[in-house]
Amino acid sequence: MHELSIADSVVRIASRHADGRQVTKVYLKVGYLRQVVPSALAFSFELVAQGTPVEGSDLEMEEIPATGKCHACGAESQLNSFPLQCKTCGNLDLELIAGEELYVESLEMEDQELTG
Amino acid sequence: MHRTAVKKVVFEGVLDANDALAQANREKFDQAGTYVVNMMSSPGAGKTALLEHTLDRIRGKLRLGVLEGDVQTTLDADRLARFHVPLVQVNTDPGFGGECHLDANMVRSGLSELPLNEMDVLIIENVGNLVCPAEFRVGENVRVMVYSVTEGEEKPLKYPLMFRSADLVLVNKVDLLEHLDFDLEQFLGNLDAVNPGVERVLTSARTGQGVDEWCSWLERHGTLS
Numbered sequence: 001m002h003e004l005s006i007a008d009s010v011v012r013i014a015s016r017h018a019d020g021r022q023v024t025k026v027y028l029k030v031g032y033l034r035q036v037v038p039s040a041l042a043f044s045f046e047l048v049a050q051g052t053p054v055e056g057s058d059l060e061m062e063e064i065p066a067t068g069k070c071h072a073c074g075a076e077s078q079l080n081s082f083p084l085q086c087k088t089c090g091n092l093d094l095e096l097i098a099g100e101e102l103y104v105e106s107l108e109m110e111d112q113e114l115t116g
Numbered sequence: 117m118h119r120t121a122v123k124k125v126v127f128e129g130v131l132d133a134n135d136a137l138a139q140a141n142r143e144k145f146d147q148a149g150t151y152v153v154n155m156m157s158s159p160g161a162g163k164t165a166l167l168e169h170t171l172d173r174i175r176g177k178l179r180l181g182v183l184e185g186d187v188q189t190t191l192d193a194d195r196l197a198r199f200h201v202p203l204v205q206v207n208t209d210p211g212f213g214g215e216c217h218l219d220a221n222m223v224r225s226g227l228s229e230l231p232l233n234e235m236d237v238l239i240i241e242n243v244g245n246l247v248c249p250a251e252f253r254v255g256e257n258v259r260v261m262v263y264s265v266t267e268g269e270e271k272p273l274k275y276p277l278m279f280r281s282a283d284l285v286l287v288n289k290v291d292l293l294e295h296l297d298f299d300l301e302q303f304l305g306n307l308d309a310v311n312p313g314v315e316r317v318l319t320s321a322r323t324g325q326g327v328d329e330w331c332s333w334l335e336r337h338g339t340l341s
Contacts, residue, residue, distance in 0.1 A: 002216070002217065002247055002248035002251045002252075005215065005217070005219070005248070005251075005252070006130055006251075009130045009131065009133065009134075010130055012133070013126065013128050013130070014126075017124055017126050017128075021122075024121060028130075033276070033277070033280075034251075034277070035247060035275075035276070035277045082272075082273055082276055082306075082309045082310045083308075083309040083310070083312070092312055102129060102130045102131060103126075103127060103128060103129045103130060104126045104127070104128050104130065105125070105126060105127060106123055106124060106125045106126050106127075107123070107124045107126055108121050108122070108123050108124075109121065109122055109123075109124065110120075110121060110122075111120040111121065111122045
């Protein structure tokens, strides 16, 4: 259940960047290889956001496919399963160029500070 | 009342805060000349049993210390206490419902009780869990994964996050192979599919098979630092 820790960290980051405003939407990028279960993360997020400026906001998760660049032929392949293998020449020696991301990209907030 | 929405670009890594603390831990380890092993596995794979063998064999050769992570209880630490090595227990229970892994901050909280300057190697026994510990760097030099043959051949494909991050895999409980349908070749094939060519040692904490090889590996790495 690393989703709970991830949700906690997302809420902290969003709260800090909100500068006292009410957050309405959090855009999160998640690489395919991160093994994040979206439903578990959404559930955790809702729970952890309670009592913070992020409470009630939407979590928009975008999954980034895993992509590798072949060291042998230079082709780029989208990687959906193991082994991570070049789809052009079958080589296993790839440089992973996408798929391990895990970051808060942006926030939407109300244009007004919360009071009280 | 009319409210307009504003958008703010953030681009902040979810694990940045943890990674910064892990880096600080690492600097502390490097300064003390302590080589740090993050030992991970699912619950019951035999981490503590292997550690007992390890402490027993390597005590005279390397100065070892152990940081034990557990959701609750000090049972593992109690088992290792008889070896009289520096040992600290970190319970993750105060986290929300008990954290399922050690993070860099929890490890940091245990370090003040360890004499790092008098230790060649620190072994961090992570919480038993096949997913979460792989996500959180704690400042380690190396990741050693213990995997028992009772867990099935397909697990590397189901839990690639951890198998991909391992530098060494101890394939444990091999004394049970003759009683199981476990196909070792298939497992090793799956392991190579997610982490091609990763070092592996077949071990049995029951018979002691492979323990010498693992201890030599540890000595080799621990004395380089």
